[in-house]
Amino acid sequence: xxxxxxxxxxxxxxxxxxxxxxxxxxxxxxxxxxxxxxxxxxxxxxxxxxxxxxxxxxxxxxxxxxxxxxxxxxxxxxxxxxxxxxxxxxxxxxxxxxxxxxxxxxxxxxxxxxxxxxxxxxxxxxxxxxxxxxxxxxxxxxxxxxxxxxxxxxxxxxxxxxxxxxxxxxx
Amino acid sequence: xxxxxxxxxxxxxxxxxxxxxxxxxxxxxxxxxxxxxxxxxxxxxxxxxxxxxxxxxxxxxxxxxxxxxxxxxxxxxxxxxxxxxxxxxxxxxxxxxxxxxxxxxxxxxxxxxxxxxxxxxxxxxxxxxxxxxxxxxxxxxxxxxxxxxxxxxxxxxxxxxxxxxxxxxxx
Numbered sequence: 001x002x003x004x005x006x007x008x009x010x011x012x013x014x015x016x017x018x019x020x021x022x023x024x025x026x027x028x029x030x031x032x033x034x035x036x037x038x039x040x041x042x043x044x045x046x047x048x049x050x051x052x053x054x055x056x057x058x059x060x061x062x063x064x065x066x067x068x069x070x071x072x073x074x075x076x077x078x079x080x081x082x083x084x085x086x087x088x089x090x091x092x093x094x095x096x097x098x099x100x101x102x103x104x105x106x107x108x109x110x111x112x113x114x115x116x117x118x119x120x121x122x123x124x125x126x127x128x129x130x131x132x133x134x135x136x137x138x139x140x141x142x143x144x145x146x147x148x149x150x151x152x153x154x155x156x157x158x159x160x161x162x163x164x165x166x167x168x169x170x171x
Numbered sequence: 172x173x174x175x176x177x178x179x180x181x182x183x184x185x186x187x188x189x190x191x192x193x194x195x196x197x198x199x200x201x202x203x204x205x206x207x208x209x210x211x212x213x214x215x216x217x218x219x220x221x222x223x224x225x226x227x228x229x230x231x232x233x234x235x236x237x238x239x240x241x242x243x244x245x246x247x248x249x250x251x252x253x254x255x256x257x258x259x260x261x262x263x264x265x266x267x268x269x270x271x272x273x274x275x276x277x278x279x280x281x282x283x284x285x286x287x288x289x290x291x292x293x294x295x296x297x298x299x300x301x302x303x304x305x306x307x308x309x310x311x312x313x314x315x316x317x318x319x320x321x322x323x324x325x326x327x328x329x330x331x332x333x334x335x336x337x338x339x340x341x342x
Binding site: 019020021022023026027029030031033034036037038039040041042043044083130131134135137138140141142144145147149150151152153154156157158159160161163164165167168 | 190191192193194197198200201202204205207208209210211212213214215254301302305306308309311312313315316318320321322323324325327328329330331332334335336338339
């Protein structure tokens with residue numbers, strides 16, 4: 001007689017898998033909707049930037065630099081602001097430098113540091129592309145929510161963003 | 172006398188920039204929170220998969236294949252399911268094949284087609300990693316919302332996902 005089987009049936013021993021807090025159906029559908037929207041929206045916005053010969057990450061760099069004092073930022077700060085690794089950002093800035101959108105410059109006060117500087121062409125590109133990009137963001141995302149939904153989602157997401165930014169800062 | 176300037180002042184000609192439906196502060200903060208959470212969450216989940224030597228896209232492939240009949244899918248269907256281009260998926264499957272997680276197989280009924288097939292090792296990897304991944308998803312996302320927020324966000328995002336899936340299908 002297999003006492004182990006009987007023991008298990010009477011007072012089930014926890015199985016590793018049973019310890020796992022699997023998502024409920026309700027949680028699962030929200031999680032999948034979030035993943036899908038994040039991924040599909042990035043795809044669609046990228047597609048609509050293609051006629052401007054810009055990748056979505058390039059556009060983000062243009063926006064961040066155009067909002068920075070003197071249109072320039074230390075490469076390390078730009079990596080933090082765009083949540084990229086320094087090596088990945090470096091490759092991207094090289095491509096954007098070749099396209100005439102940004103320039104690398106040495107920091108006057110820090111020989112080890114480098115700035116990324118928006119060129120005149122980069123600034124003009126940003127200004128030309130921004131209206132189309134805003135229309136895309138509205139058409140595929142923002143205008144699809146009621147004002148109440150906009151606020152409810154913001155209030156739900158803002159503390160999550162704070163939490164994740166904190167973890168990122170510590171890494 | 173510069174009549175053009177006066178005309179413009181009296182009955183302002185629409186400027187291209189003034190036609191742009193820029194986001195309001197309320198819309199802008201929600202848009203930024205969405206972008207930040209999407210990006211930071213992907214970063215954090217990727218980080219927590221690193222001890223398992225898996226990229227987040229690899230994990231997604233394992234999940235999709237493990238849910239497919241016979242643990243296999245046509246490469247074209249897998250590209251659709253994971254919202255990737257066929258060329259990018261092909262590179263990824265090559266890496267995963269080298270890691271022993273999947274196998275490419277010819278379709279028996281379609282000489283042009285290829286299947287990606289989950290290996291026994293791929294299946295075991297998925298089962299080993301899934302509990303940790305679920306805990307990460309809970310800790311950094313799902314458990315940070317009230318049940319009401321989960322439902323409200325799902326109801327807001329689901330039609331947006333439908334809209335974007337429709338656009339993607341047409342492309």
